[in-house]
Amino acid sequence: MKKTRNETKTRKTTASNGRSSNAQHRTGSRQISSADGRQTGSAGSRQTDASTSRQANAGEEDNPRANNRSTGRSRQTSSAKQDSERQGSFEGDSPLEKFFLDQLQDIYYAEKKILQSLPKMQSAATTEELKEAFEDHLHQTQRHVRRLEKVFETIDQNAEGKKCEAIEGIAREVESIINETEEGTMTRDAALIIAAQKVEHYEIATYGGLVQLAITMQLHDAADLLDKTLVEEEDTDAHLTEIAENSINLRAEHEGSIRPTHSSPIE
Numbered sequence: 001m002k003k004t005r006n007e008t009k010t011r012k013t014t015a016s017n018g019r020s021s022n023a024q025h026r027t028g029s030r031q032i033s034s035a036d037g038r039q040t041g042s043a044g045s046r047q048t049d050a051s052t053s054r055q056a057n058a059g060e061e062d063n064p065r066a067n068n069r070s071t072g073r074s075r076q077t078s079s080a081k082q083d084s085e086r087q088g089s090f091e092g093d094s095p096l097e098k099f100f101l102d103q104l105q106d107i108y109y110a111e112k113k114i115l116q117s118l119p120k121m122q123s124a125a126t127t128e129e130l131k132e133a134f135e136d137h138l139h140q141t142q143r144h145v146r147r148l149e150k151v152f153e154t155i156d157q158n159a160e161g162k163k164c165e166a167i168e169g170i171a172r173e174v175e176s177i178i179n180e181t182e183e184g185t186m187t188r189d190a191a192l193i194i195a196a197q198k199v200e201h202y203e204i205a206t207y208g209g210l211v212q213l214a215i216t217m218q219l220h221d222a223a224d225l226l227d228k229t230l231v232e233e234e235d236t237d238a239h240l241t242e243i244a245e246n247s248i249n250l251r252a253e254h255e256g257s258i259r260p261t262h263s264s265p266i267e
């Protein structure tokens with residue numbers, strides 16, 4: 001089932017205002033993806049799927065602590081449950097805490113790198129629809145950076161990035177796509193969408209894992225902030241799939257073969 005841009009906008013608004021509908025959307029999207037083999041494939045990691053089903057539980061959407069209940073902890077004794085709902089403290093000296101902080105720094109660096117790439121992708125895109133999607137995501141990414149800074153605050157750590165080789169690699173791939181596809185073609189847009197979805201999937205895997213680690217360490221404030229961004233990344237990924245499938249891929253198919261503007265070997 002395809003959605004119009006307006007329908008998608010409505011869904012995006014819902015995503016930022018209420019997690020219930022969005023969780024239902026994400027569940028539906030994933031089911032369609034697996035049934036029809038749609039472009040986005042299995043967007044999320046297993047951890048993200050757990051997050052989705054977790055949020056789909058009625059009445060638990062706005063309570064970050066509800067996360068614990070639907071991940072198998074509902075069978076706990078009441079004292080254990082009270083303990084699991086207590087806000088944990090972050091000392092930063094255990095191996096898991098160090099890894100959590102490392103991954104926060106990784107995604108903080110990645111978000112800032114994405115802020116640099118999106119304007120290039122926007123100006124390189126052929127269709128107004130894709131340009132608009134990249135512009136929307138630029139604003140969203142600015143929010144993701146600010147939200148990560150709040151996460152650092154919740155654990156009393158300075159917000160700083162650590163070089164993320166994965167996002168550097170995808171950014172180089174974006175530059176190759178722009179160099180190797182003809183300006184003004186649908187093929188360029190189809191390729192840019194795939195590159196953008198690689199970024200989204202990296203973010204979804206990282207945020208999905210961080211949400212689960214935060215829940216495990218009872219860092220509920222951090223978990224809630226990270227989960228908000230996870231929802232938005234999944235929504236962006238689904239929106240890119242819709243743009244590709246609604247017209248760009250089919251129109252690209254009729255363009256014939258790509259005529260590179262310059263040749264550079266791709267491994």
Ligand SMILES: [Fe+2]
Pocket residue numbers: 111140141144203229233
């Ligand atoms: Fe992001």
Ligand SMILES: [Fe+2]
Pocket residue numbers: 137141199200203233236
């Ligand atoms: Fe993103």
